[in-house]
Amino acid sequence: MSTAQIRLATLWRREVNRFMKIKKQTIGAPLLETFLYITIFGAALGSRIKHLHGIDYVLFVIPGLIMMAWSTNAFSNNSSSILQQKFQGAIQDQLSSPASPAELLLAFSLGGFMRGLIVATLTFLVSVVLVGLPVEHVLVLVPSLFLVGFFFSQLGVLIGVRAEQFDDVAFAQTFILQPLIFLGGVFYSAALLPQPWETLTRFDPIFYMINLVRYGFVGFTEVSIALSLLALTAATAALFLVNLRLFSRGYRLRA
Amino acid sequence: MKALDIKDLEKRYPNGVEALRSVSLEIEEGEFFGLLGPNGAGKSTLIHCTTGLAQPTGGSIEVFGNDAIDHYAEARQAVGLAPQEPNIDWFLTVEETLDYHAGYFGMPRKERRQRSQELLETFSLVEKKDERTRTLSGGMKRRLILARAMMHRPRLLILDEPTAGVDVELRLELWHYVQKINQEGTTILLTTHYLEEAEQLCDRIAFIAEGQIVAEGTSEALAERFGVANLEDAYLALVGRGELSRSHIETAPEVEA
Numbered sequence: 001m002s003t004a005q006i007r008l009a010t011l012w013r014r015e016v017n018r019f020m021k022i023k024k025q026t027i028g029a030p031l032l033e034t035f036l037y038i039t040i041f042g043a044a045l046g047s048r049i050k051h052l053h054g055i056d057y058v059l060f061v062i063p064g065l066i067m068m069a070w071s072t073n074a075f076s077n078n079s080s081s082i083l084q085q086k087f088q089g090a091i092q093d094q095l096s097s098p099a100s101p102a103e104l105l106l107a108f109s110l111g112g113f114m115r116g117l118i119v120a121t122l123t124f125l126v127s128v129v130l131v132g133l134p135v136e137h138v139l140v141l142v143p144s145l146f147l148v149g150f151f152f153s154q155l156g157v158l159i160g161v162r163a164e165q166f167d168d169v170a171f172a173q174t175f176i177l178q179p180l181i182f183l184g185g186v187f188y189s190a191a192l193l194p195q196p197w198e199t200l201t202r203f204d205p206i207f208y209m210i211n212l213v214r215y216g217f218v219g220f221t222e223v224s225i226a227l228s229l230l231a232l233t234a235a236t237a238a239l240f241l242v243n244l245r246l247f248s249r250g251y252r253l254r255a
Numbered sequence: 256m257k258a259l260d261i262k263d264l265e266k267r268y269p270n271g272v273e274a275l276r277s278v279s280l281e282i283e284e285g286e287f288f289g290l291l292g293p294n295g296a297g298k299s300t301l302i303h304c305t306t307g308l309a310q311p312t313g314g315s316i317e318v319f320g321n322d323a324i325d326h327y328a329e330a331r332q333a334v335g336l337a338p339q340e341p342n343i344d345w346f347l348t349v350e351e352t353l354d355y356h357a358g359y360f361g362m363p364r365k366e367r368r369q370r371s372q373e374l375l376e377t378f379s380l381v382e383k384k385d386e387r388t389r390t391l392s393g394g395m396k397r398r399l400i401l402a403r404a405m406m407h408r409p410r411l412l413i414l415d416e417p418t419a420g421v422d423v424e425l426r427l428e429l430w431h432y433v434q435k436i437n438q439e440g441t442t443i444l445l446t447t448h449y450l451e452e453a454e455q456l457c458d459r460i461a462f463i464a465e466g467q468i469v470a471e472g473t474s475e476a477l478a479e480r481f482g483v484a485n486l487e488d489a490y491l492a493l494v495g496r497g498e499l500s501r502s503h504i505e506t507a508p509e510v511e512a
Contacts, residue, residue, distance in 0.1 A: 001363070002361075003360075003361025004361065006358055006361045006362070006363065007358065007359055007360070007361050009358070010355055010358025010359055011358075011359065013355070013358070014344075014347075014355050017346065017347070017351070018346045021346055022346075084345075085344070088342065088343070088344065088345055089338075089340060089342030090342055090343060090344035090345070092308055092338065092342045093342065093344070093355075093356055093359065093403070094359055095307060095308055096306040096307050096308055096331060096334070096336055097331060097356075097359035097360055098327070098328035098329070098331045098332045098359075098360060098361070099359060100328070250310055254307065254308055254309060254310050255268070255300075255303060255308060255309040255310070
């Protein structure tokens with residue numbers, strides 16, 4: 001391994017090590033939360049709704065839950081990790097190393113990405129066993145999930161870098177991210193909503209992410225897949241470039 | 256070769272505070288250099304600019320000929336920093352702290368293991384190696400950040416008040432260790448409030464006040480420049496507190512009861 005590879009691997013290992021040391025909180029709790037959603041919306045509500053657009057309600061809901069698990073874990077991991085390290089001053093050890101802004105950004109991003117991947121994969125495996133979740137379009141599903149994971153990893157980094165107190169992270173998660181996810185159609189189809197809610201839903205970027213993932217799993221979508229993939233790729237790349245600029249400038253990281 | 260070559264360094268914070276004002280400083284390779292000054296004089300800011308933790312607003316810094324901004328990777332690779340405030344990662348154990356630090360500097364695994372074992376022994380941390388850093392005492396934390404700074408074998412070691420608040424035993428251990436590695440070729444930049452420490456260890460000393468280097472030389476030369484007997488009196492003269500000199504206290508008339 002080259003010195004740059006050792007550096008990047010160590011930076012990334014530190015991020016994974018952090019969440020694995022508190023895995024009851026970082027892996028266990030989100031898994032439990034996801035299974036509670038599946039139980040409530042799948043078993044309880046599903047027994048009354050049965051089908052949505054010809055798909056079992058529980059199968060309709062689970063893709064959105066997998067996407068939600070990946071995105072919220074990627075976001076909260078990175079925002080918390082960066083803010084904690086800024087608070088402790090421990091980030092100085094990394095900032096005073098020869099690591100480039102791109103290496104630092106990539107390592108922070110991949111930490112949350114990994115946590116989201118673990119929670120989403122476990123949810124997927126359990127869903128396959130319990131309710132026979134299919135994978136209809138793997139070539140759409142894999143890039144969609146990876147882009148969603150990377151997008152929210154970047155968003156977590158952005159909020160973590162900007163945040164000056166834990167309240168800032170909590171605000172972004174509770175008042176911006178959660179409403180956008182819940183109103184993006186995880187539990188329902190936008191077509192069932194009355195106006196103006198149906199139209200408003202289409203202004204929620206997460207609506208398109210949920211539809212991409214749902215299409216990958218069960219083959220149903222309410223949006224253009226090609227257009228959504230293109231927009232998600234562009235948004236993720238733009239966010240990465242914004243973060244790279246912040247890291248290069250040392251924004252709220254270096255005095 | 257110059258280990259550190261600072262020219263006209265300026266640092267103005269966004270709130271307008273001028274922490275460094277046209278600071279120039281040269282430290283030769285292999286030198287043991289002391290930087291003294293009152294709190295808020297700019298010592299830590301100068302160190303942060305050198306290590307990439309602060310961004311200069313003017314001037315230049317070269318570490319062993321590498322510009323600290325344009326060739327930051329080479330410059331930072333050569334520097335080890337033991338900061339004033341223990342900035343340790345709470346999630347890591349003592350051994351992981353050393354291992355990860357060396358990894359950030361690109362050291363291969365086998366070499367990391369050998370080096371961390373060596374430093375755990377040097378700093379009497381072997382028994383604590385599996386403990387989480389947040390459970391360590393203040394003295395142990397200080398030992399750990401010193402070991403961490405030396406982990407990647409830096410050519411320039413920066414010690415920012417390394418003996419503040421540590422017991423006599425650790426202070427003497429540290430003195431012996433840094434003298435040894437200095438004799439082996441490591442350049443050392445030390446900031447301290449203990450003047451006898453600077454006097455005993457440093458080849459040359461600079462006084463910094465209000466963001467400017469105001470005097471520089473051996474401790475004898477500094478005493479001569481301020482027209483006093485020793486480094487402590489020179490420092491007191493610098494900060495305008497000559498009346499606190501021990502020579503005044505020793506010759507003061509006895510106060511009647």
